[in-house]
Amino acid sequence: MTTCSSTRWNLVLIGMLSVLLITPHAFGQQPAEQPSTQPAAPPAPAQPPAPPAGQLPITQPQPTAVPGRPDIPNAEVNTQIRPVPAPPLAAPEDKLPIPQLKLPKGFKIEVYASGIANARSLRLGDKGTVFVSNRVLDKVYAIVDKNGKREVKVIASGLDRPNGLAFHNGTLYIAEGAQISKLEKIEDNLDNPPKPIVIYNDFVNYQSHGWKFMGLGPDNKLYVNVGSPCNICEPPETNGQIRRISLDGSSADVVARGVRNSVGFDWHPVTKELYFTDNGRDWLSEDLPEDELNRVTKIGQHFGFPYCHQGTFTDREMGWGRSCNEFEKPVALLGPHSAALGMRFYTGTMFPPEYRNVIFIARHGSWNKTKKVGGDIVIAKLNKDGSVKSWEPFLTGFLQNNEYIGRPVDVQVMKDGSLLVSDDYAGAVYRVTYGSSKVAKR
Amino acid sequence: MGGLLGVVLVLMMAALPARAASLEEGPDGPAPTQSHQRLAPCLACHGEKGQSEQPEVPSLGAQPAFYVMVQLYMFRERLRTVEIMNTMTQGLTDDDLRSMADIIAKLPPPRPVEAPGDPARLDRARALIQQHRCNFCHNPNFSGVQQVPRLAGQREDYLVKALREYKSNTRRSYDAAMGDVLYAISDEQLLDLAYFLARFQ
Numbered sequence: 001m002t003t004c005s006s007t008r009w010n011l012v013l014i015g016m017l018s019v020l021l022i023t024p025h026a027f028g029q030q031p032a033e034q035p036s037t038q039p040a041a042p043p044a045p046a047q048p049p050a051p052p053a054g055q056l057p058i059t060q061p062q063p064t065a066v067p068g069r070p071d072i073p074n075a076e077v078n079t080q081i082r083p084v085p086a087p088p089l090a091a092p093e094d095k096l097p098i099p100q101l102k103l104p105k106g107f108k109i110e111v112y113a114s115g116i117a118n119a120r121s122l123r124l125g126d127k128g129t130v131f132v133s134n135r136v137l138d139k140v141y142a143i144v145d146k147n148g149k150r151e152v153k154v155i156a157s158g159l160d161r162p163n164g165l166a167f168h169n170g171t172l173y174i175a176e177g178a179q180i181s182k183l184e185k186i187e188d189n190l191d192n193p194p195k196p197i198v199i200y201n202d203f204v205n206y207q208s209h210g211w212k213f214m215g216l217g218p219d220n221k222l223y224v225n226v227g228s229p230c231n232i233c234e235p236p237e238t239n240g241q242i243r244r245i246s247l248d249g250s251s252a253d254v255v256a257r258g259v260r261n262s263v264g265f266d267w268h269p270v271t272k273e274l275y276f277t278d279n280g281r282d283w284l285s286e287d288l289p290e291d292e293l294n295r296v297t298k299i300g301q302h303f304g305f306p307y308c309h310q311g312t313f314t315d316r317e318m319g320w321g322r323s324c325n326e327f328e329k330p331v332a333l334l335g336p337h338s339a340a341l342g343m344r345f346y347t348g349t350m351f352p353p354e355y356r357n358v359i360f361i362a363r364h365g366s367w368n369k370t371k372k373v374g375g376d377i378v379i380a381k382l383n384k385d386g387s388v389k390s391w392e393p394f395l396t397g398f399l400q401n402n403e404y405i406g407r408p409v410d411v412q413v414m415k416d417g418s419l420l421v422s423d424d425y426a427g428a429v430y431r432v433t434y435g436s437s438k439v440a441k442r
Numbered sequence: 443m444g445g446l447l448g449v450v451l452v453l454m455m456a457a458l459p460a461r462a463a464s465l466e467e468g469p470d471g472p473a474p475t476q477s478h479q480r481l482a483p484c485l486a487c488h489g490e491k492g493q494s495e496q497p498e499v500p501s502l503g504a505q506p507a508f509y510v511m512v513q514l515y516m517f518r519e520r521l522r523t524v525e526i527m528n529t530m531t532q533g534l535t536d537d538d539l540r541s542m543a544d545i546i547a548k549l550p551p552p553r554p555v556e557a558p559g560d561p562a563r564l565d566r567a568r569a570l571i572q573q574h575r576c577n578f579c580h581n582p583n584f585s586g587v588q589q590v591p592r593l594a595g596q597r598e599d600y601l602v603k604a605l606r607e608y609k610s611n612t613r614r615s616y617d618a619a620m621g622d623v624l625y626a627i628s629d630e631q632l633l634d635l636a637y638f639l640a641r642f643q
Contacts, residue, residue: 069574069575069578072578075577075582078575078577078578078582079578079581079587081578082578082579082590083579083589083617083619085508085512085588085589086589086616086617087508088511088512088515088516088616089511089515089536089539089540136616136617137519137521138519138521157519158520205611206621207611207615207618207621207622208618208621208622209618210618230622231622
C-alpha cells in the first residue's frame, strides 16, 4: 500500500473523511447512516426501483435465462472462453498493429485514422466523409480527408449503442438500441452538427444483441437487423429478423426471419440480392456451430434460428421436432464462433480484376473457443448463380499467439477502390491499397 | 443536496494543494504522483485501504485495472449517471484514467464479512452461481479479471444495488452480459447472491 503511507497523508484523509461523516448523505444515495464495517442488509422491495428521469429505459424481460451453458469441469478452460474485453480507449497511433498485419502480394495497409475508440460500422458520405460508429460507447465520428490530411470529429454523442449507420442523399441515419434517427445535410455541418431527429422507434429495448447493423437497400429503404435477445431462445415475434423501414420511418416489413444476430450485410452489385452474415450460438461446442453467410432470394425467408444451425443440424434444446429442411441454408460457413460481422461487395477498380464483386467479410474473432479463430478479413468468391465458390483469408495478423492485437469489425470500399477496415479493439481505421497507388500522407 | 455536494467537493479539492506543498517540504516516503494526489478525495469515500465504509459505495481494493478504467471512463463520459462520480471524473485525461485505475487495482482486497452467515442462504447462492456460471467470467475465487469486476468481499448493500440496477437496466452495462444473466434471477435470489459474495473468503 503506497498511496497513504505518510502520517500527514493519513491526517489529510482523516480530515476529508470527517467532512464526509458530517454529510454522508451527499455521497450515498440513501439517507445518512452510521458507516459500518458490516454491510447493511438491504430490504427486499416488492418492485425493482424505477429508473430516474433521464436514464436508460427499462429493458424488456429476456425470454429465457442463460440456457445451454455447459458444465465445464476444467476451471482452467473456463477462463479461456469468456468474452474478450473491448477497450474504451483507443491505442496510440504508434502502438497500432500495422507491422504484424499480412496481405496478399501487392497490397499495402496504412493507418487511415487513429484515436477512434471502439470504431465499429463504416459508411461513406457523398462528399467523401467517412462515418464511424460505436457499439459499447456512445459516439458517431466523422473522418474528413483534406488533401490527404485527416481529421476526426465527433458528430454525435450520448447515444445508446449507435452501431448502425446508413447514408442517403446527404443524410446520415443512425440506428441505436431502440431507435433510428437522422442527421440531415451532415457533411455541410460537421463542425456544428444538428441534433439527431428520431424517425423510427418500434424496437423492443433489449440489452442482449440489442445493437443494430443498418444499410441502405437498392430500394432506398433502411435495412436493420433486430437481433435475438439471447444466446439461444425462442425469440419474440419482434426479434430475430432483418427488417426494412422506409426512410421516413412510416412503414416497415420483415425481410428475413430466423436470424440470430446479423452485424453485416450488403447487396450483390448485379443481382441486387441481399447477403448477410449471422453469428451462430455460443456454448454449444468448441467447433460448432459455424457462423453463416446467407442469401435472401425471397422476402420473408426463415434462416433457421433457433431450431437449425449452419443448415446442417438441429439445436440440442430448441431443435426437437424440427428439421433443417424447413429453413434456408447458408451459402457459406465462416468458422466456429468466428464472429463474422461487416461485409461489402468489392465494386472498386483499384484491386486486380479477380476481386471484382467478391465479398470482403470482417471476422471479429471468436471468444467462445479456447483456440481462437478469426480476427481477419476474408474474401468470398461467388459463382455466376450467386452461390459461394470458395472463401479465403485476405488480411490476417490481428490474432497473435491466441490473443487479439486488433479486431476487425467492418469494411468500406472507397471511391478510389481502396478498402477501409475498422478495428474496435485498437480504436482505429486502416486503409488497404493495391499496387503503386499512392499511400496518402496523414 | 446539489449545493452541499458542491461544498464538499470544493473542500476536498482545496485539501490537495496543501498536501502537495507539505510533501515538498519533507516527505516521509516517496513523493506520490499526480494521480495519487487526485485519488485522495476518491479514497476518502471508497476507503484508502481498498475497503469502503460508506453505505452503497463500493470497495475498490484489488479491482481489475481494466474494469476500473472502464467505469471511470463511463463516469467521465456520463454513460453512467452518478452525480458525484460524473463531477469527480470531469477533466481527467485518458492517461489519468489509466494510471488511476492501475493504482486502485493495487489496493489490498476488501475483507469479507467475518460472521459465519446463514447456511441456507449461502447454499441457495452457491446453487445459483453454479446454475448461472458466474465463475466463468468472475473467476472461481470471484477475483474478477479484465473487464469483469471483483465480487469477493464487496459491500453487500452495493452488490444488491448494482445487481438491481443491471436487472432493471438503470445502470448501463458496458457489455450485455449482466442483463442476460439477471433476467431469470429474482430479487430474492439476488439478495442471496450479494449475501454470499460479501462473505466469500
